[in-house]
Every structure is written in structure tokens, then in C-alpha cells.
Amino acid sequence: MAKELTSKEDNYSQWYNDLVIKADLAEYSAVRGCMVIKPYGYAIWEKIQAALDGLFKKTGHLNVYFPLFIPKSFLSKEAEHVEGFAKECAVVTHYRLKNDPGGKGLIVDPEAKLEEELVIRPTSETIIWNTYRNWIQSYRDLPILYNQWANIVRWEMRTRLFLRTTEFLWQEGHTAHATREEAIEETMKILEIYTRFAEEYMAVPVIKGLKTESEKFAGAVDTYCIEALMQDGKAIQAGTSHFLGQNFAKAFEVTFTDKNGKLDYVWATSWGVTTRLIGALIMTHSDNNGLIIPPKLAPIHVVIVPIYKNETQRLQIAVKAEQIKKMLEEKGLSVKFDNRETHKPGWKFAEYELKGVPVRLAIGPKDYDDNTVEIARRDTLEKKTLPQEGIESYIEDLLTEIQQNIFQKALAFRDANTFKADNYDEMKDILNKKGGFISAHWDGTPETEKKINEETRATIRCIPLVNESSEGKCIITGKPSKQRVLIARGY
RNA sequence: CGGGGUGUGGCGCAGUUGGCUAGCGCACUUGCUUUGGGAGCAAGGGGUCGUGUGUUCGAGUCACACCACCCCGACCA
Numbered sequence: 001m002a003k004e005l006t007s008k009e010d011n012y013s014q015w016y017n018d019l020v021i022k023a024d025l026a027e028y029s030a031v032r033g034c035m036v037i038k039p040y041g042y043a044i045w046e047k048i049q050a051a052l053d054g055l056f057k058k059t060g061h062l063n064v065y066f067p068l069f070i071p072k073s074f075l076s077k078e079a080e081h082v083e084g085f086a087k088e089c090a091v092v093t094h095y096r097l098k099n100d101p102g103g104k105g106l107i108v109d110p111e112a113k114l115e116e117e118l119v120i121r122p123t124s125e126t127i128i129w130n131t132y133r134n135w136i137q138s139y140r141d142l143p144i145l146y147n148q149w150a151n152i153v154r155w156e157m158r159t160r161l162f163l164r165t166t167e168f169l170w171q172e173g174h175t176a177h178a179t180r181e182e183a184i185e186e187t188m189k190i191l192e193i194y195t196r197f198a199e200e201y202m203a204v205p206v207i208k209g210l211k212t213e214s215e216k217f218a219g220a221v222d223t224y225c226i227e228a229l230m231q232d233g234k235a236i237q238a239g240t241s242h243f244l245g246q247n248f249a250k251a252f253e254v255t256f257t258d259k260n261g262k263l264d265y266v267w268a269t270s271w272g273v274t275t276r277l278i279g280a281l282i283m284t285h286s287d288n289n290g291l292i293i294p295p296k297l298a299p300i301h302v303v304i305v306p307i308y309k310n311e312t313q314r315l316q317i318a319v320k321a322e323q324i325k326k327m328l329e330e331k332g333l334s335v336k337f338d339n340r341e342t343h344k345p346g347w348k349f350a351e352y353e354l355k356g357v358p359v360r361l362a363i364g365p366k367d368y369d370d371n372t373v374e375i376a377r378r379d380t381l382e383k384k385t386l387p388q389e390g391i392e393s394y395i396e397d398l399l400t401e402i403q404q405n406i407f408q409k410a411l412a413f414r415d416a417n418t419f420k421a422d423n424y425d426e427m428k429d430i431l432n433k434k435g436g437f438i439s440a441h442w443d444g445t446p447e448t449e450k451k452i453n454e455e456t457r458a459t460i461r462c463i464p465l466v467n468e469s470s471e472g473k474c475i476i477t478g479k480p481s482k483q484r485v486l487i488a489r490g491y
Numbered sequence: 492c493g494g495g496g497u498g499u500g501g502c503g504c505a506g507u508u509g510g511c512u513a514g515c516g517c518a519c520u521u522g523c524u525u526u527g528g529g530a531g532c533a534a535g536g537g538g539u540c541g542u543g544u545g546u547u548c549g550a551g552u553c554a555c556a557c558c559a560c561c562c563c564g565a566c567c568a
Binding site: 158164168225272273314341366491 | 492
């Protein structure tokens with residue numbers, strides 16, 4: 001009663017906003033377009049970081065940290081890159097404030113103007129490649145496989161919690177290679193890592209694909225992505241991996257001597273995922289009762305709620321709860337025993353459902369007498385009473401099952417909302433009625449792509465990598481097409 | 492930047508044609524009773540009504556200006 005969520009069916013976008021706020025993941029800050037990520041939301045981000053960081057390290061990547069500030073001149077060195085980011089850069093022009101002589105607080109000191117203005121990084125390719133120039137002389141210095149966890153600023157016109165904010169957190173990998181083949185291999189390797197992470201940890205099924213010319217990263221030769229489908233039928237890009245060719249090496253004069261003594265430009269990749277993943281996570285699984293968090297990313301796996309009528313029972317049950325908590329922790333699970341006396345059990349049940357804790361245990365007087373425990377799973381809302389004996393292995397298995405179940409559910413949803421369209425009217429009809437992924441033939445031209453976007457507000461999300469090649473005709477122009485592309489309205 | 496909307500205790504809102512003491516729900520504090528699906532009763536604390544100027548005997552209410560935020564578009568992960 002205290003916290004009513006707007007229902008998904010009623011207003012999806014409001015449901016999402018309510019959920020983020022009421023589950024205490026994040027809130028709006030005093031700064032327009034920027035959010036405060038609260039402990040529970042940040043805990044999910046930390047889980048994401050830990051898992052991805054492990055996958056990066058296993059494949060030989062190391063973490064570094066580059067500055068937040070980028071000299072303005074760096075950005076302009078790669079022509080397409082400037083074009084892509086110029087419109088959304090925050091710029092530092094001064095380095096000092098002073099008291100207003102008129103007595104009205106602080107003003108920017110006009111004496112303290114920077115000789116060269118600094119851009120707050122919208123991405124770090126330029127400063128990193130400017131630095132890599134000094135680190136690379138020979139093929140022996142390659143490859144460089146670095147990543148950084150950082151914050152980024154892109155001055156967005158319209159923002160939404162986690163999905164699009166002016167400042168956001170991400171990881172950006174920047175690698176340098178001796179050959180084109182090796183750089184492409186790296187690009188694909190990372191795409192695989194992202195796919196695995198999305199599906200195995202986030203339980204979000206994704207489509208691997210290649211971005212079209214007009215959708216690719218400014219400065220890349222090829223941009224690969226993973227695309228997921230949200231419950232409202234809109235697509236979201238969950239990660240990108242770019243093959244940068246020699247574009248940045250040329251812009252920053254990064255050359256190396258190869259085995260044959262020949263001078264060449266270095267080959268590059270960059271790749272990233274952002275706090276937007278949290279938005280995708282929410283929109284893939286959650287329901288009208290609140291969040292559903294996959295066990296592998298849940299800050300709390302199991303919550304234990306005690307139920308009692310008097311002090312004797314409270315103490316007895318607390319002892320039992322602590323025992324169970326300890327057994328579960330020995331299995332490596334994160335367990336919260338909510339023994340607050342300030343809230344009633346019913347309140348706690350609702351609260352942890354809202355927060356998406358995968359498993360809830362309730363122990364009351366009856367359970368105490370019978371050596372049982374009531375176990376409730378968040379994904380299906382099923383409740384069972386089971387013996388305390390062996391509960392820890394049961395829960396371990398249950399968490400695995402929940403992880404699989406929500407993935408399967410999301411996969412089934414995506415499959416049920418992926419449609420083939422063989423003409424333009426059919427496509428528009430699907431878009432307007434239910435949304436979802438539309439698989440259709442496209443003649444490959446930017447003009448047709450633009451027309452689709454302008455007339456339907458949908459975009460070509462990607463050219464799927466796993467794709468039966470099928471001859472067909474472009475749904476707009478009727479020109480021949482060799483394969484279908486994935487079209488959807490997106491976030 | 493265009494269109495729409497909202498600013499009133501921490502949150503969500505009501506407040507009539509200007510009228511005397513600014514109210515309701517939630518949250519908060521204290522006490523008692525409660526505790527297996529968001530408890531009940533009682534008592535209490537908390538407000539420059541977004542800002543400024545004006546009209547008026549009198550402004551939360553009317554006028555003008557400004558500011559902030561939210562939603563919908565164009566841009567984007």
C-alpha cells in the first residue's frame with residue numbers, strides 16, 4: 001500500500017520510472033539529467049563490474065585509468081569522430097572562481113581562462129591514442145589490451161534514469177594490434193564476451209549483429225552490437241564492440257615496425273557497456289510487483305523474514321535464522337536476515353518483492369516447531385514449505401533454476417515478438433500493433449534506411465551475424481537483397 | 492529548441508467566485524495493543540505555498556515576468 005507501482009500495461013514508461021525510484025536503485029539529482037545511483041542500484045553495478053572484469057582479465061586485458069579531461073584539439077583529429085560527438089560535449093573553459101565584487105556569491109574569474117579548452121570525455125579514444133603513440137614502436141609492444149572503468153559525459157537533450165543520463169558509468173576497452181586480422185578477432189572476441197555476459201549473467205537473450213553505416217560509432221570501420229528486446233517491444237543496444245581499423249592510428253600518428261622492418265599504422269578496437277545495462281535488466285525481467293533480478297547479479301540472494309508473536313519466539317526463531325543464514329553463506333550466497341522489529345512480515349514480503357530478491361525464506365512459530373521453512377521464489381511467486389534439513393542445497397539449486405527460468409522466459413518473449421515482414425505495410429502494421437523485432441529485406445542504402453526511420457521512427461538495429469542468407473526484395477524499394485535485417489523501435 | 496504539464500511539510504496531493512486558523516493521505520516521533528501478505532488506536536513534531544514585481548483592506552488563490560523540473564518530439568549508449 002505504501003508503494004504502488006504503475007502497472008506495465010497501464011503505462012510502461014511510468015512503470016519503469018516508478019520501479020527505479022521505489023526499488024531504491026537511483027533518484028534524480030540536483031543536476032539536470034544526472035542521477036544519484038543509490039546503494040542497491042550501485043550494488044548491481046558492482047556485480048556487473050565484477051563479472052565482466054573477470055571475463056576481461058581472463059582474456060588478457062588489464063585495467064588502466066586515463067584523464068576525465070581531453071584537450072579540445074584532440075577531438076578534432078579524427079574527422080568522423082568529431083562529427084559524431086561535437087554536439088554533445090561539455091567544455092571546461094576556466095579553472096578558477098572568485099567572489100563577485102558586487103557581493104552576489106561566486107563568479108567565474110575571467111582572468112582564469114584556459115589557453116586550450118578541455119572537453120569532458122564523451123569517450124576516450126583520442127586521449128588514449130595520443131598516449132599509445134608513445135608506447136608503441138615495434139610489433140614487440142603489441143598487442144595492447146587495456147580497459148578502463150570510468151564515467152562519461154554526453155550532453156543529452158532528454159534523459160531517463162539508467163537508460164540515458166548526461167553522466168554515466170561504463171567500461172571502455174581500447175586495444176592496439178599489429179594486424180587487421182588480429183584486431184578483428186579481438187572485436188569479435190569481445191562481442192562474444194558481451195553476449196555470454198548478457199545471456200549467462202543478466203539472463204537477457206541478445207542478437208549479435210553489425211550496425212549499418214549510419215548507425216555505427218563515429219570513427220569506426222565496423223561497429224558490432226548486441227541487441228535485446230524489452231517487454232514493451234522496443235529494442236535496446238546492450239553493448240558495442242568496434243573495429244576501428246587504422247583510423248585513430250592515422251589521426252594520432254601511431255606507427256610501429258613490423259617483423260619485416262616495415263613501418264605501418266597500428267590496428268585498433270574499442271568496446272563498451274554502460275550503466276544502461278541496469279535499465280535493460282529491469283525492462284527484461286521485472287513485473288508489476290517489482291524488480292526481478294537474476295541470481296548471478298542479485299546483491300542479496302536470499303532474505304530471511306522471521307515471524308513471531310512474542311519475545312520468546314522472536315529469540316528462538318532468530319537463532320534458527322542465524323543458523324540457516326550461516327549455512328547459506330558457506331555456500332557462497334549473500335543472505336540478509338531482516339530482523340527489524342520496526343516492520344511487519346507482510347511489509348517485508350512486499351518490500352523484497354519490489355527489490356527483486358530471488359528467494360525469500362519465512363520462519364514462523366509453526367516452522368520452528370516442525371523444523372520447516374517457507375520458501376518463496378520471486379520469479380514465479382510460488383511458495384512451498386520444506387524441511388530445514390538440506391535447505392541450503394535446495395536453495396543453491398533453486399537459484400540456478402531461477403536464473404535459467406527467467407532467461408527462458410525472456411527468450412520465449414523475444415521469439416514470440418520477432419516477426420518476418422515481406423512488405424512495408426506489413427512492417428508498419430507490426431510496429432504499430434505490437435512492436436518487437438522485425439526481420440525484413442533491405443536494399444542496403446542509407447536513403448532507404450533514412451526513409452524507414454523518418455516514416456516509422458524505427459531503426460535498423462543491426463544486420464544479424466547469425467542469419468540464414470535468403471534472397472529477397474527490399475520492402476521499400478523492391479531492389480534485390482541478400483539477407484534480412486532487424487528493425488525495431490529502440491531506446 | 493518546439494508542444495504539453497507541474498511547482499503547497501520528506502513524498503503524493505486538495506485548497507471553490509481572493510477572506511480570517513493552510514488541510515488530507517503516506518512517512519516521521521512517543522506510548523499501548525499487534526506480527527504467517529504492506530497492522531490498529533491515541534498523542535505529537537514538521538510549511539519563506541518555486542522566485543520576483545504588481546493589484547488589493549486582505550494573495551496559496553488574480554496579473555505580469557522569471558526560474559526549476561517532468562512528459563511527448565528532433566539528437567543519442
